Amino acid sequence: MEEITLSRTDKRSLTFIGEVAASATSWGPKKTRWTKAVVYYTDQHKYVLGLARITQWVGEDSVYTATPFETKDEVMEYLETYASEVAEEIAKRLGMEAHV
Numbered sequence: 121m122e123e124i125t126l127s128r129t130d131k132r133s134l135t136f137i138g139e140v141a142a143s144a145t146s147w148g149p150k151k152t153r154w155t156k157a158v159v160y161y162t163d164q165h166k167y168v169l170g171l172a173r174i175t176q177w178v179g180e181d182s183v184y185t186a187t188p189f190e191t192k193d194e195v196m197e198y199l200e201t202y203a204s205e206v207a208e209e210i211a212k213r214l215g216m217e218a219h220v
Contacts, residue, residue, distance in 0.1 A: 121137050121138055121139045121163050122138075123135060123136075124138050124160060126168070126170045126184070127186075128184055128186050129182075129183045129184050133186075134188075136163075136164075136168060136188075138161055138162040138163060139160065140159070140160055141160060141167070141214060143156070143213070144156075144157050145157070145206065146205040147174075152175065152176045153173070153175045153176070153177065155172065155173055155205055156171070156172040156206075157199065157206045158170040159192070159195055159214065162188075166190055166191075167188070167190075167191065167192055168186055168187065168188050168189070169187050169189060169199070170185070170186050171185045171187070171202075171203060192214050192216065193216075195210075195214075196211055196214070196218065196219075200218060
């Protein structure tokens with residue numbers, strides 16, 4: 121495990137000790153907006169979800185969040201609600217089932 125610092129839009133960065141548990145992106149060759157999700161497992165036996173909403177549109181800003189969760193089930197509930205486009209791939213990589 122290593123020290124990880126995630127930038128967050130309009131908030132202070134979040135720093136913790138952890139490792140990547142899963143990641144996924146909805147990026148495609150013709151997309152100008154996409155989502156990137158990275159789930160981290162921490163040294164405190166919890167999870168952090170780093171979520172990036174990337175845009176290439178002029179006048180729009182990409183948005184970055186980092187949210188801590190107690191369990192990977194909570195991570196999946198959040199993704200299924202707010203980032204369903206990457207939920208299935210994250211679930212697969214975490215050895216879980218997505219309910220999207």
